[in-house]
Amino acid sequence: MRRLLPAVLAAALLTGCSTGSDAVEVNNGGEFRFVAGTPRGEVIPESERASAPEFSGSLLGGGQFSSEQLAGDVAVLNFWGSWCGPCRVETPEFQEVYADVRDEGVQFLGLNVKETSDQFALAFIDRFGIEFPSIYDPRGEVALAFRDYPATAVPSTILLDREGRVAAVYTAEVSQEDLRSTLDLLTAEG
Secondary structure (H helix, E strand, O other), X not given: OOOXXXXXXXXXXXXXXXXXXXXXXXXXXXXXXXXXOOOOOEEOOHHHOOEOOOOEEEEOOOOEEEHHHHOOOEEEEEEXXXXXXXXXXXXXXXXXXXXXXXXXXXXXXXXXXXXXXXXXXXXXHHHHOOOOOEEEXXXXXXXXXXXXXXXXXXOEEEEEOOOOEEEEEEOOXXXXXXXXXXXXXXXXXX
């Protein structure tokens, strides 16, 4: 039994960032909620979109970032952690999409959350060759700014249209195909 307990605890920790109909999330207030995975996410009709909150923070590797820097571009905001298994799959795919669209008025911004040290996040970025910037936000302050959207699950991705409105929300790992199709839709908007 003593040998089994560490394995069970490790499995429980690893599944903490998973999604699906039985996934559980704990917010900073200690409230437990079930989080349903949304593999394809939700694209919000233009007439129903609300302005994204303003936010700022320190970038991994140095410097500051403000949401004002996203003005006029389509933006992909990805909430991630080096400890999150789905992030290890998703983030390199995001880099591939970023490399293809960064000159088309599309910005990517990572938001590193719930990380115990920025060194883990920097090692993750280096390992996967990530070129887009990330805010180091261990306390999840930016996610709290997006409290009207499910940004506290990790990974979560929020896409903003050129007017700075929330246009799509994903609360699970996003496939490269889904990300590309949503970006095509948003960049085609007037």
